[in-house]
Amino acid sequence: MAILVTGGAGYIGSHMVWALLDAGYEVAVLDRLSTGFRWAVPPRVRFYEGNVGDVTLLDRIFSENAIEAIIHFAASIVVPDSVADPLSYYENNTGNTRALLSAAVKASVPHFVFSSTAAVYGTPDKPDPVLEIAPLRPENPYGQSKLMSEIMLRDTARAHGLKYAVLRYFNVAGADPAGRSGQSTRRATHLIKVACEAALGKREKVDVYGTDYPTPDGTGVRDYIHVSDLVDAHLKALEYLRNGGESLTANCGYGRGYSVLEVLEAVGRVRSEPGSSNGGPLEVSYGPRRPGDAAFIVADPTLARTALGWTPRHDDLDFIVRTALDWERRLDRGEVQQRTLAESA
Template identity: 65%
Template structure:
């Protein structure tokens, strides 16, 4: 049995690959390397450069490697970009996911784990949100992911495919062992960008909106360490293999931090000030989104180990320093 990980050269996907390799799994990675990196893939995994929308290629991989499970990360994730170019997001996130699901069904793959998002909820307030909350995505990104959840539910009912859709909240941090981290140029993740500003890789960081109905006026998010998220996926895979039914579950810690609180954490960990500039709101941003993770804890047996904002920030800063070293030309021998 092998696990096909789409987008496995990207940020979350590369952590997932290491989690699976550490657990002794055979892993096939399919990634077109649009935002991922070949070096980020664990050397024990097989990397195939290609697109998840290429049904012939996906079908060939499923058959050649006896793939029994797909973990699907490939997709576009920037909310403002989705507002500016919605059709590209519906193509990459929805149309290609449909093609991948069809290939999985035709290839006899029994288990499908999908990278969904808290953006399917839209604005919910600061209270932890349950999976049965109203679904009101406020951006094409969120809607593209919700459409994929619906397709999975329908495919499960029609074809017997069993799936887990994990709705991520704000993923941050880097592998505690220093093997991979958020490396994409132009990434918009707050902790990544703040770390770059603190280390002088950016001249400043902008805070988008200080007039939200939150205690300090900035957006509140539930920040989850990427390695805890990868562990949740591995547990979801184990559950499906043991006969578990299809499931949609939140992945977050159940408490949130404002933008200003995150910036304070970066200052504490880094020990220095950096330039912070205030700007207007971005389209598609909700005031506050915080998970109720009780279902994932109960059904998956998931117990996060890295729930500490300063620890998350420290791992992100360590990885940012590592990237600097990787890009520094070495003197000749």
């Protein structure tokens, strides 16, 4: 039996693949390589290049592999792009999920783990950790496309007996502590990735949007979760479903937040540690708020901890930043690609 990971050549998906292999699972990966990398997929994994909405390819995958579960990461995730081109987001995120669900039902796949987002909540009414029962008010096509996929998954499960776990996660960052994978996406917009690139001279500056929020230092506060803890939550969700657990929707975060300026301070602090290659001061550009940006959004992860038995191991901002910086340095030196080519030989 195998686990199908869609988007398994991307940032979070590639970490998931390594975690599944570490746990002894057989893995197949489907990825169109629009933002992912072929070298990010371990050589011993069966890889299919293509679109999640390609029904013919899906039929082939399910005929060639005994798939017992799907972990679905493949999606477009850049919020401003979703505003500028909403139809592409509804096609890739929602339409392709529909095609995947249809193929899963046809192949009698019993378990489905879906990568969702805190964007389904929109802006919270008050600065408290967000519960899964909070109002669902996405403020952009990205969030809407994910919520629509959640609804399709729920309705499909009711009609066909599929069991699922929807994991809504907050701000994912960091890299595999073993150095096997990390955030490599071109034109990445995540704050820690951007700040690490700026710290190493790969970007001219870091843009800070809004310094007048009702937060301690005036900048937005977010819940940053290490990617390894996030994929562990997916692994726990998979095990929960395989053990007969009922379908659920759970937040993935640490339950506390850091402001934009606190993140930038952490990047400067970690970059200055002994043995690190120090650069000049981090160049920061301050601008007005962006429409739709919340002042404060932090997860309440109680359900994931209690129902899934999930216990995060890397709830430390400096550790998250340190692994992200280490990965950026490895990318600069070409070590990752060279290692992967050697493993494939």
